[in-house]
Amino acid sequence: MVGENNFYLSGVPEDVKNLPESLESKQLKWSKTDVTNFEKVIPTFDKSRVCLLDPAASEELSPEDSENFDFFLFGGILGDHPPRDRTGELRKHGFPGRHLGKIQMTTDTAVRVTQKVLADQQRIEDIDFIDFPELKFSKNESTEMPFRYVRDSQTGEPIMPEGMFDLIKEDSNKSLDDLIL
Known part of the structure; x- marks a missing residue:
C-alpha cells in the first residue's frame, strides 16, 4: 500500500532469523x-520527524x-477493546503525535488512512x-468488529487485508478451549 521502500519493521524479536517468505x-x-533507538539503523534518523499515530494526541x-514528518509510527500494540492506551509506551519517548479520529482502527486501516491524508491530501x-x-x-x-474501517467505494464493504474475513470466520467457529490452547 505504501511501497516497499517506505516500509520498515522495527523491534523484530531476537529469535527471528528471517521474515516470512511473503x-x-x-x-x-x-x-x-x-524504533526508540533507530538512529543506530538510520544515522539521519530524527525522532522529531517521526509521527506517532496516537489516539491520545491533541x-x-x-x-x-x-x-x-519523514516517518509514521504504526501498530504493534492494537488489540484491546476498549483500548488500554498501550501507545503510551511509545509516547513517553518523545515522538510527536497525531490522531486519526476518536474510533480505534486496525493497523492496516490506520496506514490506509494516513496514506489518503498525506499522499491524496484528503482530510479525515x-x-x-x-x-x-x-x-x-x-x-x-x-x-x-469493534474498529473503524475505510469503506470500499465499489462494494460498500470494509476494506480488510486479503484473507482477514476468512481468518475471522475461522476464529468464530472455535470454542473457548481452542482459543486458549
Whole structure:
C-alpha cells in the first residue's frame, strides 16, 4: 500500500532469523533494533520527524503533516477493546503525535488512512468510513468488529487485508478451549 521502500519493521524479536517468505520476497527493510533507538539503523534518523499515530494526541493528522514528518509510527500494540492506551509506551519517548479520529482502527486501516491524508491530501472527515461493521458468515452467524474501517467505494464493504474475513470466520467457529490452547 505504501511501497516497499517506505516500509520498515522495527523491534523484530531476537529469535527471528528471517521474515516470512511473503515479506522477504518484497525485500522489506527490518531491524531487531527498537524504533526508540533507530538512529543506530538510520544515522539521519530524527525522532522529531517521526509521527506517532496516537489516539491520545491533541492534533489530528492533516495533509500539511506531509511536510512535517519523514516517518509514521504504526501498530504493534492494537488489540484491546476498549483500548488500554498501550501507545503510551511509545509516547513517553518523545515522538510527536497525531490522531486519526476518536474510533480505534486496525493497523492496516490506520496506514490506509494516513496514506489518503498525506499522499491524496484528503482530510479525515472526508474519508468514507464504516464503524463497527457486522461481518456476516451465514444467515445466522455474524460478528461485529469493534474498529473503524475505510469503506470500499465499489462494494460498500470494509476494506480488510486479503484473507482477514476468512481468518475471522475461522476464529468464530472455535470454542473457548481452542482459543486458549
